[in-house]
Structure formats: C-alpha cells, structure tokens
Amino acid sequence: MSRTARLRLLLASCAVLAGYWTAAVGGLPPFGTRDHPYGARSVAAALRHHTANAISAVNFDQRAFDTLVEESILFAAVLGAVVLLRRARDERETEPAPGHVLPATRLLGAALLPLTVLTGWYVVAHGQLTPGGGFQGGVILATALHLAYVAADYRALARIRPLTVVSVADALGAGAFAALGLVGLAGGSAYLANTLPLGTFGQLASGGLVPVLNAVVGIEVASGIVVLLSRFLDQAIEIDSPEEDHRR
Numbered sequence: 041m042s043r044t045a046r047l048r049l050l051l052a053s054c055a056v057l058a059g060y061w062t063a064a065v066g067g068l069p070p071f072g073t074r075d076h077p078y079g080a081r082s083v084a085a086a087l088r089h090h091t092a093n094a095i096s097a098v099n100f101d102q103r104a105f106d107t108l109v110e111e112s113i114l115f116a117a118v119l120g121a122v123v124l125l126r127r128a129r130d131e132r133e134t135e136p137a138p139g140h141v142l143p144a145t146r147l148l149g150a151a152l153l154p155l156t157v158l159t160g161w162y163v164v165a166h167g168q169l170t171p172g173g174g175f176q177g178g179v180i181l182a183t184a185l186h187l188a189y190v191a192a193d194y195r196a197l198a199r200i201r202p203l204t205v206v207s208v209a210d211a212l213g214a215g216a217f218a219a220l221g222l223v224g225l226a227g228g229s230a231y232l233a234n235t236l237p238l239g240t241f242g243q244l245a246s247g248g249l250v251p252v253l254n255a256v257v258g259i260e261v262a263s264g265i266v267v268l269l270s271r272f273l274d275q276a277i278e279i280d281s282p283e284e285d286h287r288r
Contacts, residue, residue: 090238091247092169099173100253104232107253108217111260115214118264125271127279136194136277149191156184164258168247174254178261185266194277203270206263213260220253 041049069076086097099107127133160181167173189197224233232249239246 087241089234089248089250090241091250092242093167093171093173095171096167096173096247096250096254100168100250100257101234101248104221104234104249104253107257108221108232111214111217111257114261114264115210118210118268121268122271125275127274131279133279138193138195141192146191149187153184153187153191156180156187160184160258160262164254165244165251167254167258168250169242169244174257174259175261177254178258178263179265181258181262182265182269186269189273194273197273201266201270203267206266209259210263210267213256213258213263216256217253217260220249220256223249 082098082102083094085102086092086094089097089101091097091101160177160179160183162177163172163180164174164177167177185201186197188200221232224230224235227233227235229235234248234250236248236252238248245251
C-alpha cells in the first residue's frame with residue numbers, strides 16, 4: 041500500500057471515529073445536573089441484584105464484559121513483560137547479596153505481612169458490599185508478599201514466593217472469568233449474565249455472580265503483579281549482562 045493510500049485510510053478512519061465520538065458526546069447529559077440517567081439506572085440495577093456496592097455491580101454485573109477485556113489486557117501485559125524480560129543467552133544468574141535491614145524494619149514488616157494479607161482478602165471478599173473488590177484487593181495481596189523484600193531481602197522473598205504456582209494462578213484466574221460467563225448461557229440468558237442465586241442484600245453471600253467474579257479477579261490481579269514484579273526484580277538483582285561484567 042502506498043503512502044498516499046495509507047494517509048487516505050487514516051483520514052477516513054479518523055473521520056468515522058470523530059463522527060461516533062461527536063454523537064456519543066452529544067448524547068451525554070449536561071454538566072451540573074442533579075439527576076444522572078446512567079447513575080440512577082445503575083443503582084437501581086444493583087439493588088435489583090442485591091449488590092450493595094453499585095460500583096462492583098457495574099464492573100461485574102452490568103458491564104462485566106468490559107471488565108473481562110480489562111482483565112485480559114492486564115494478563116496480556118504481564119505475559120508480554122515476562123517474554124521481554126526473560127533471560128537472554130548471553131546473560132547469567134548471580135547469587136543476590138544479603139540485605140542489611142534495621143531490626144525495627146524487619147519486625148514491622150513481619151508484623152504487617154499477615155495483616156496486609158488479611159486486609160487484601162477482606163477487600164476481595166467484601167467487594168460486593170463495600171468499596172473495593174478484586175482489583176484493589178489483588179494489589180494489596182501482591183503488596184503483602186513483597187513486604188518480605190522490603191523488610192528482609194530478595195532471598196527471603198524468593199523463599200516464600202511460589203513463582204510456579206503464582207504463574208498458574210494468574211492464567212487460571214484470567215481463564216476463570218471467561219469461563220464463568222458460560223453460567224449465564226447455561227441458564228438461558230446472555231454471556232456473563234448474573235443468573236446465580238442473589239442471596240440476601242447486605243450479606244456476604246449476596247450479589248449472585250458478583251462475588252465469584254470478584255474472587256477470580258483478585259486471584260488474577262495478585263498473581264499477575266507478583267509475576268510482573270518478579271521479572272523486574274530478577275533483572276535488577278539476579279541477572280548480569282556482559283556489559284555489566286565488563287564494567288566491573
């Protein structure tokens with residue numbers, strides 16, 4: 041394709057995109073209104089499905105397919121980083137040096153690790169009830185694991201980090217979200233439709249499919265961040281390139 045043809049194709053695509061964008065923006069309610077039609081409908085839909093946290097109802101019920109795409113983007117980003125940061129043929133692994141941490145820092149990290157893990161699971165499990173959910177709770181869980189690196193050293197993190205298990209959990213979490221969409225089809229409804237029993241409003245077992253999707257997202261996000269940080273930490277601490285050996 042010539043340069044002129046590519047330019048014409050680009051301009052035509054931009055014109056179509058601009059038309060859709062203008063139509064979408066023109067249909068938005070004006071700024072400063074007290075009643076927002078989308079907000080009113082989303083809250084009403086959350087209440088119908090016994091989901092106290094309307095944000096989670098939007099993410100995992102009303103627009104669950106969008107969340108599936110977002111989770112897939114995260115999985116693809118982690119996979120891309122793993123491929124790009126893999127050890128090259130001319131690189132070699134070295135034994136990381138022991139860290140020197142103040143006793144107070146080590147004690148604080150050891151005390152915060154179980155509390156942070158508990159907080160992460162709480163945020164994931166109560167995503168349908170209170171602010172938070174799988175994405176936020178997954179980040180907290182990954183942060184908890186890396187307190188071992190902050191409060192001790194890289195060797196301590198490597199001992200408690202089951203990287204193979206975490207990598208499998210990352211893939212299973214991403215696949216489980218897509219597989220759970222088949223529940224709606226099996227129930228005679230749409231893909232990712234909330235067809236599970238809704239439970240009692242305000243209770244832990246409420247929201248139907250929402251807490252289940254929250255859980256698998258929490259597993260995928262926590263595992264993905266752990267795998268991603270492991271690649272960066274390996275490159276920074278364990279892997280030496282020929283250029284670094286030459287400078288030494």
